[in-house]
Amino acid sequence: MAFRGPKVWLWRWRRNPLRRRADAMEAWVVLGAWLLTFVAGVVAGLVASRTVEHSLARERAEWRPAVALVTEKAPGAAAGHGARPTTERVWTEVRWTGPDGSRHSGQARVAPGSAVGTAITVWNDPQGHLVTRPPTTTQAQLRGAVIGVLLGVSAAAVPLIGGRLLCARLERRRMDRWDEEWARFGPMWGRMTW
Structure with a gap:
C-alpha cells in the first residue's frame, strides 16, 4: 500500500509542478x-x-361512484347474526347505470354470500368502465x-x-x-x- 500524506483539498486545481x-x-x-x-x-x-x-x-376529478346491483348470488356464506364480519371479498356479476345513462355490467368485489339485488358502490370513469377507487390526496x-x-x-x-x-x-x-x-x-x- 502506498503511503499517503495528509489530504489536501482541491489539490487537482492548485498550481503544482507535479500536477499532470x-x-x-x-x-x-x-x-x-x-x-x-x-x-x-x-x-x-x-x-x-x-x-x-x-x-x-x-382521476379523482373524473372518476365517479355509482350504485351497482348484484345480479347473481356471490359465492361463499353470508355473515349471519352470530358470525364476525369479515373483510374478505369475492368477485361476482353486477350492473349499474353510467354517467351518460347507459346500462353497464361487469365483475366487482362484494361480501361473500351477497344476495341478488344487493346494492354496492362501484367507481367508473367517464366512459362508464369499472375502475378502482381513486386515491385520496x-x-x-x-x-x-x-x-x-x-x-x-x-x-x-x-x-x-x-x-x-x-x-x-x-x-x-x-x-x-x-x-x-x-x-x-x-x-x-x-x-x-x-
Missing part, C-alpha cells in the same frame, strides 16, 4: 459527474412526482413522492456511473503512460555513476 494534465481532467470529470448526478436526480424526481400527482388528481402525494424518489435515484445513477467509468478509463490510461515511462527510464536506474 490528466489530474486536472479527472478533477473536471468528477466535478461534472457529481453536478450532473445531483441535477438529473432532482429534476427527474420532481418531474415524476408532479406527473404522478397530476395524473391521480385527474394524501395517498397521491405519498405515491408521487415514492415514485419521484425511485426515479430520481435511477436517473442520478446514470451520470454517476458514467463518471466512474470515465475516471477508471483515465486511470487506466495514466497507468499505461506510467508503464511506458518506466520502461524507458527504468534501465537507467541500474547504471551507477561515481
Whole structure:
C-alpha cells in the first residue's frame, strides 16, 4: 500500500509542478459527474412526482361512484347474526347505470354470500368502465413522492456511473503512460555513476 500524506483539498486545481494534465481532467470529470448526478436526480424526481400527482388528481376529478346491483348470488356464506364480519371479498356479476345513462355490467368485489339485488358502490370513469377507487390526496402525494424518489435515484445513477467509468478509463490510461515511462527510464536506474 502506498503511503499517503495528509489530504489536501482541491489539490487537482492548485498550481503544482507535479500536477499532470490528466489530474486536472479527472478533477473536471468528477466535478461534472457529481453536478450532473445531483441535477438529473432532482429534476427527474420532481418531474415524476408532479406527473404522478397530476395524473391521480385527474382521476379523482373524473372518476365517479355509482350504485351497482348484484345480479347473481356471490359465492361463499353470508355473515349471519352470530358470525364476525369479515373483510374478505369475492368477485361476482353486477350492473349499474353510467354517467351518460347507459346500462353497464361487469365483475366487482362484494361480501361473500351477497344476495341478488344487493346494492354496492362501484367507481367508473367517464366512459362508464369499472375502475378502482381513486386515491385520496394524501395517498397521491405519498405515491408521487415514492415514485419521484425511485426515479430520481435511477436517473442520478446514470451520470454517476458514467463518471466512474470515465475516471477508471483515465486511470487506466495514466497507468499505461506510467508503464511506458518506466520502461524507458527504468534501465537507467541500474547504471551507477561515481
